[in-house]
Amino acid sequence: MVGPSLTEDDRRRFLRKIQAAFALLVGASMGLVTLYGRAPLLVVAGAALLGTAVGGVLAWYTLPSSIADSPYESVDRGPKPGAQMRRRREADDSQRAGDGDGRVSRNRD
Template identity: 55%
Template sequence: MVGPSLSEEKRRVASRRLKLGFVGLVGASAGLVALAGGATTVQVLVALAVGLAVGGVLLWYLVSVGAEWRRTR
């Protein structure tokens, strides 16, 4: 019989890394857009912080939608 290719611990670590990468990508993109728009250093840092917060909210939403989808499946 064929089992899962990842152990439960490795699956948790990979999921955590994917989530952190997603939030980091959203935050970094907000900072880079501010930088490309000619923002000051403080404005870039604020945009980065707000982008990380928005990324966290998006991640929360996607996790909750995914959990609901798994329950109804």
């Protein structure tokens, strides 16, 4: 079975980048709103910084670090898809299992 292509460190690094982008998006949005309201540039800069801080808290809340954990190590994935059907077909005498592709062989020995 093929495992995950990303390591735990890669997942966590990607999550941090997403959280930072989310925080910067909220900060830029607040800065643009105050700029559109014709506020002085110092107020726009302050709103952008405050918005980035608020965005950081929102990113921490909406994108928790637990989503970076790999689901492959903690969950038993069970049998491969189609394994149960293949066992049923092999047990049933009226049908012969093909080469594992689900097709019934027409030739009887």
